[in-house]
Amino acid sequence: xxxxxxxxxxxxxxxxxGMLVLAVLAQLDTARYGYxxxxxxAERGLDIEExxxxxxxxxLEGQGLLESDWDTSETRPRKYYRISADGRAVLAxxxxxxxxxxxxxxxxxxxxxxx
Amino acid sequence: xxxxxxxxVHQVGLxxxxxxxxxxxxxxxxxxxxxxxxxxxxxxxxxxxxxVLRQLGDPRTMAxxxxxxxxxxxxxxxxxxxTVLRFGLTLVPAVVVIANIVGAALSPDxxxxxxxxxxxVFSAAQFALLFFAVVVIIFAIxxxxxxxxxxxAGPGFDPLSLPAVDDPGAVDRVESGVGIAFGLLxxxxxxxxxxxxxxxxxxxxxxxxxxxxAPAGWMVVLMLAAFGNVVFNLWALVRxxxxxxxxxxxxxxxxxxxxxxxxxxxxxxxGRIAQSSPGLADSLPLEELPAIITLVTIILIAFVSGFRxxxxxxxxxxxxx
Numbered sequence: 205x206x207x208x209x210x211x212x213x214x215x216x217x218x219x220x221x222g223m224l225v226l227a228v229l230a231q232l233d234t235a236r237y238g239y240x241x242x243x244x245x246a247e248r249g250l251d252i253e254e255x256x257x258x259x260x261x262x263x264l265e266g267q268g269l270l271e272s273d274w275d276t277s278e279t280r281p282r283k284y285y286r287i288s289a290d291g292r293a294v295l296a297x298x299x300x301x302x303x304x305x306x307x308x309x310x311x312x313x314x315x316x317x318x319x
Numbered sequence: 320x321x322x323x324x325x326x327x328v329h330q331v332g333l334x335x336x337x338x339x340x341x342x343x344x345x346x347x348x349x350x351x352x353x354x355x356x357x358x359x360x361x362x363x364x365x366x367x368x369x370x371v372l373r374q375l376g377d378p379r380t381m382a383x384x385x386x387x388x389x390x391x392x393x394x395x396x397x398x399x400x401x402t403v404l405r406f407g408l409t410l411v412p413a414v415v416v417i418a419n420i421v422g423a424a425l426s427p428d429x430x431x432x433x434x435x436x437x438x439x440v441f442s443a444a445q446f447a448l449l450f451f452a453v454v455v456i457i458f459a460i461x462x463x464x465x466x467x468x469x470x471x472a473g474p475g476f477d478p479l480s481l482p483a484v485d486d487p488g489a490v491d492r493v494e495s496g497v498g499i500a501f502g503l504l505x506x507x508x509x510x511x512x513x514x515x516x517x518x519x520x521x522x523x524x525x526x527x528x529x530x531x532x533a534p535a536g537w538m539v540v541l542m543l544a545a546f547g548n549v550v551f552n553l554w555a556l557v558r559x560x561x562x563x564x565x566x567x568x569x570x571x572x573x574x575x576x577x578x579x580x581x582x583x584x585x586x587x588x589x590g591r592i593a594q595s596s597p598g599l600a601d602s603l604p605l606e607e608l609p610a611i612i613t614l615v616t617i618i619l620i621a622f623v624s625g626f627r628x629x630x631x632x633x634x635x636x637x638x639x640x
Contacts, residue, residue, distance in 0.1 A: 238346070239353035255376045258350060259384040262343070274345075282353070283346050 224252060224260060226302055229295040232270060235286040261285050269294055323368045324351050327378060334382030343385055351375070392458045399556055400458045402496030403503075404451065411450045411504055412443035422519070422528070425591045446507070453503055461553065487630035488560040495552045502548035505576070509542035509583075518587045531587040541579035547572045563631045570624040577616045585609035 231244050238258050245252055264270045269291035275282050287295065328351075332344045351371060359367045375381055392400050419439035423432075482489050512518055517530040551569045555561050561569070589605045599605075 237353060238350040239357065243357070253376075254350065254354070254374065255381050255384050258347065259387075262339075262346075262385065263387065280349060280352055281345070282349050 223302075224250075224256070225264065226295070226298045227252075228257070228260060228264065229269060229287055229291055229298070232285055232287040232291075235273070235284040237282045237284050241285070264291070323365065323372060324348060327351070327372045327375070330378035331382045331385075334379055335385050339385070347381075390462060392455070392462050396458055396462055399492065399496065400454065402492050403454055403458075403499045406493075406497050407450050407454060407500035407503065408447055410500055411447050414504065415439065415443040415446045421588075425588070425595050446504075449507060450500075450503060453507065454499075457503075457549075457553070461557070482560055486560070487627055487634055488562060488566075490555045490559055490561060492556075495556055498552040499549050502545045502552065505545035506542055506549065509538050509545060512583070513538050513542065518583065531591055533583045533587050537579045537582040541576055541583050544572045544576035544579060548576070561627075561631065563628070563635055566624070566628060566631055570620065570628065573620050573624065574617060577613060577620060580616075581609055581613040585612060 227245060227250055228241065231241060231248075236244065238254070238261060241261075242252060242254065242257055245257075261270065261272075265272055265285065269288060270285050271288045272283055272285045275284055328344050328348050331347060332340045335343050351368075354371050355363045355368065358371070363371075416439045419435060419442060423435045512533065513535065515530055516532075516535075518533040519528055519530045548569065551565055551572065555565060555569075558565075586609050589609050592599055592603075593605045604611075
């Protein structure tokens with residue numbers, strides 16, 4: 205991998221970092237376990253590595269934005285995550301921020317400043 | 320199949336916080352099984368498991384992702400740590416080697432130079448390691464209690480209260496680094512002298528050699544002055560400026576330390592020179608020399624610190640106006 209590619213990878217990661225939180229919060233209206241969330245995000249076009257998602261889920265839970273429960277009724281226990289009340293409030297605020305940012309960035313990238 | 324999963328999960332568990340370990344291990348195990356089930360159905364082969372684990376990545380990297388970023392000394396304090404260590408690790412071995420050589424030269428038994436060289440290098444390494452450990456521990460404590468300390472140090476950043484470019488209270492990183500390094504060196508040396516019961520220039524922790532008697536009270540005073548100096552320099556670094564009061568206390572500590580050095584170091588060493596080298600004693604005013612050195616140092620401190628004190632006083636008066 206060339207130096208430029210490595211640099212590009214790092215920048216891409218930085219760009220995605222904040223977006224992932226928003227994507228995860230948006231998909232956890234229904235309770236999901238880790239791997240099913242990865243599949244759900246992939247179906248919608250967002251690929252995320254397990255090593256990134258699993259710790260992120262725990263961190264968001266620690267921040268009170270997600271709630272979790274172990275489901276022991278199936279053959280194997282599974283930990284299900286869903287968005288909390290605080291998480292919903294944060295999701296609403298972040299969504300508004302995201303929409304505004306998309307507008308700004310579109311104007312920036314397309315050079316249409318009069319819109 | 321489970322054997323590989325157990326081994327992977329165990330390796331991750333080794334590197335996460337103990338109180339979270341059981342939960343992370345259970346969660347990770349369940350997630351690995353989910354993935355295997357989805358990708359390979361009910362009976363995955365050993366190669367299938369290996370493929371999934373390979374995708375999860377190195378257990379240590381995985382564990383590190385759970386921990387987030389943690390620092391012993393964070394980016395805000397690191398430049399100061401670097402400065403203190405740079406000066407300290409230059410100063411400490413040099414002082415220890417010179418002290419060893421002076422000590423041997425003054426010894427009535429004469430010097431065994433090859434043995435002295437080995438002993439000096441050994442002592443320098445001991446003190447350098449001790450110094451390094453003490454400095455890192457102090458900075459790690461400041462890092463751990465950073466939030467409380469910053470809150471105690473005053474309100475957060477306000478551009479309107481940014482110090483002027485030539486602000487007399489500005490903290491010079493190099494000056495504070497040298498102050499902390501020197502204070503720690505003196506403090507550690509005094510701890511050592513108190514422990515061995517007097518002054519010894521060999522500075523060898525396991526074998527102090529000949530000990531010159533020095534007044535214990537003044538050794539304690541010098542130790543307190545040295546550690547006090549470290550504390551006030553660190554406080555100034557955290558607060559990012561010297562106030563009139565802190566600089567006044569710092570100056571008082573410097574003066575006290577200078578007087579203590581007269582009793583703890585200069586007098587005993589002059590006495591030893593007079594005893595071991597009568598010829599030198601005839602050509603040098605050994606009885607008066609300690610007092611002269613102390614007096615000159617006091618005048619220098621009073622001049623340099625006094626100048627800054629006046630500027631700090633003027634700055635304070637201006638703010639009041």
